[in-house]
Amino acid sequence: MEIAVETPAGSLAGQRHDGVDRFLGIPYAAAPVGALRLRSPRPVPGWAGIRRVDHIGPAAPQHLAGSQTWLNEPIACMDEDCLTLNVWAPADACDAPVLVWFHGGATRNGHGGAAACDGFRLAREHGIVVVTVNYRLGPLGGLAHPELTDPETGTCANWGMQDKIASLRWLRDSIAGFGGDPRKMTIAGQSSGAANVVLIAQNPDCEGLFCGVIAQSPPLFQPPMFVGLDDAAEYTEAVAAALGTSVAGLRDLDGSDLVRREAALLRDVDFTRRFPRPRTAPTLDGRLVHAWPHDGVLADVPLLIGFTRDEARFWYDLALPDGTRLSALTPPEPGAPFEAALARLIALHYPFEPTPSPAATFAAYGFAMPDAGSAAIWLAIYSDLVFRAPILQYATRHARRGSPAFLYDFAWPLAVTGGTPHAACVPFVFGTHRHPHLAPKIGVDVDATVAAAMAAWATFIRHGTPATPTHDWPGLNPGLPLDAAEAMSIGRDGMLFGPLHGANRLASWPAMQQMGDAD
Template sequence: MPGLHRRNLCKFGAAVLASPPLLASFPATAQEAPIARPPAGALRGAAQGRVLAFKGIPYAAPPVGPLRYRSPQGLSPWTGERDATRAGAASIQTIPPWATWLYDKPASMGEDCLTLNIWTPALEGRRPVMVWIHGGAWRTGEGVAAGNDGTALARLGDVVVVTVNYRLGALGFLAHPTLKDPVTGAAANWGVQDQVAALRWVRANIEAFGGDPDNVTLFGQSAGGTSVANIAPNPANHGLVHKMIIQSGAFLGPPDLPDLAGAAAYAEALAAKLETTVPGLRGVPAERLHTTELALAREWGARNGGRVPVLPIADGVVIPAAPRGAGLPAMPLLIGTTRDEAAFWYDLLDPDGRRIPGLPSPTDEASLLRMAGALKDGSRPRSTASPEAVVDAYRRAAARRGEPTELNALWMAIYTDLRFRLDALEAARRHAASGQPAFLYEFAHPLAGKARGVPHCAEVPFVFGTHTDPYFAAKSGTGPAEAALARAMMQGWSSFARAGVPSSEEGGAWQPVSSSGEGVNLLGGEGGPRRIERVVRAEELEVWGS
């Protein structure tokens, strides 16, 4: 939990699901060091067991100086062998208390952060490629965080795993017309452009790592899942992505997704605080820019219901349409949520039962109605249900199931549905109705120790088989049930990447969702690694007309 630093102390054992250490902790000898020779230039990685790792690979020019707030620029191939045994710097960030559940403080941070990392079973062959976009509200995270180390997934799934660092916060998502790139015409979404540049690098270079550039699955969680929904539909990105996995992605729409005008006002306010013009922000020291923007975000959010326009926007160039209004492209889709997403922000406990500081919860019935009404109007404006009807429906449904009905429990259930579950359900059934393969899941495995619920981010260590890493062991659990769940999920994710259908040894192929939204694959919890439920939370969904 907070204060626990990543040590990577696990020994690489015989068990398939044992979480291996970061490869940089156990440097290979010169004789063992694998050499990959992609068109970008030769790379010297590290070998560990049956997996080869290449880290800190630059995929675009450093976005510094005049290249700040510019579309990512290409790199010329390097000469000689480049050391790829150490991770690159993460984008500059400040991690809020709740985000420490998933992210330790990066070992290094800086504006020169456009690197990626690759784990592969071998340099020969043509394996499915899985490109991970980390979450963190477009403000935190990195490609070598303990939770998304790709070693176990690459080994068990026989896939090539790629993780990406991209520009975050004020450096990655400030937008203004005067920042318009003279070549691409983009004036926003610098971090999303970085993600696309990484995909283009993968397309051009991944064969040298044993990967198939014609079988790339883009997957991500939270902001990373939303990034998948932002990138895949853009015709300009055709051929870069062949399958999509969206984990707890919010399909943002107005007013949560700002337009360029709203984002521009924020950029102007930041420039005024720093006593410069918006173009002049390119010359402000990166750390000062970061800390000043965080202070402005607190002020701006207090005046605007928490909404701060430092996130992707539908600019018509990088993101042609908001995810909520855009159909996903014709390719297989795996999408889902955790059972109690909102607990991550409103009721997160460490394994000893201590509360981690979070966002303010409702204090009385009036504040619950007010918060539910504001969330309803921002998240699903087509709903005609009144806040009173919504709260009453959730209270009655919880009482019938014997679940808590106190204010915070009701608020978290409403938040989970409006921000995550309903968007995943709607996207899945709309995709199925279009005739495309679509699979819907709900991660239902509770946290270990005295923590409670199944919050946002809880599935990530199981997708990557990192649940036994010292950073997660006490939070995620390390028993036989957790081992079986991690194995089933890694098999499910990698088989989906291979052939478009998730499958595992226990239970076989997953059930696809129907065009009416029926068929949810429940993962973990009392029923074992996987089971099917027709509809989750059917009573509550009725109030939304779902």
């Protein structure tokens, strides 16, 4: 059945099926091509007549490979004209709460039309209006330089983040037509999408665009993983020179070609010797991003935040059911290679003083994990240092400021690896675990846990407080010592609130021993 909606830009025609209205591939900003390439998003031009929105829009140009294919099925269509969003709304919804989802993928992969984040079940079973968003990725979303300054906005960086903010402003003005309440919009994401959500929620200019934040496994990085404007500009100059153009001339290149050629540079030995990783957002530009998460202040709204039990397996131990290995990395060998690799990891990810020594860190984890080999210890350190410790500290700081913070530890063991890697939480939240791309990887007997997770997330979106059908979910108590920290564990035993797994390991980091002292 066709269903019509009026928006400020014009009329849309979607489809009603099984109690849910679907509007797919809605443009929320002008196509970022030609003169608008590497510029701030512009308002979407209006249209006459009725525009049919019954197909997922193209994904941003990208190279999808390796671990990124675990969650994302092959992408049918990619195009630089990608600034669209999708809406699933309960039929005849009125003033319903809204979930706005920003996908992950290191700001270089993924799209809002992936099967894993289909909003149908949340809309039908929980009365939530669900929105998923496409935005610019890779160099198109993140190259930064003063010579790229947009004359209308004065910004020169973070184009993909600007797309996200533009989508929120479009939804503020348009979501009522779909039955959603613009005052009840929760912004959410996983991985880089979650990091962007945190940065948006720290930006005072975005106040009023959301009433709550869900951050699933956000990488709360520091330089050099995230970079300042000078470092980002250096990278942009190097890319332009390697492609035989000026910084301003990057706007004249075809977007898909720019993505392909920049990816080729990242496989070039000489280029990667200078730039081991791309510097393509987020960028500390002083306009959209004023502070990194460990220094910034989240808006005074409820926060639902957490991690998977074995985050590191995504990069080190991820495989398909047929045994095909997806992970590109292997743990370092014991002894000197391990200590050298740990020193590099600490330098990349530990933003506080004093910096722990690799030897002391290895000893602490060996004591906490007496039966583990060096590979298991490496995965635990990586998961804790890169994700779990920063997330717990961020949630504690938010709670100490008097704002509600709810912590989870996602621990469902996957069918193949036996652990719970980064990104494993997404199909549980959306109830998409039965999709053919996902079902063999997740395994069986999962329906009850999926239903409980969906209910908890939906309750948070509706009320700002998560709850399961059988358990309340207390807010994080910042007064508890670290070894008594509590979280909602989501695993084979369902959803159980209690002591945080691995708190004794986390306590070995100096910054965790003094959580909040600098607040």
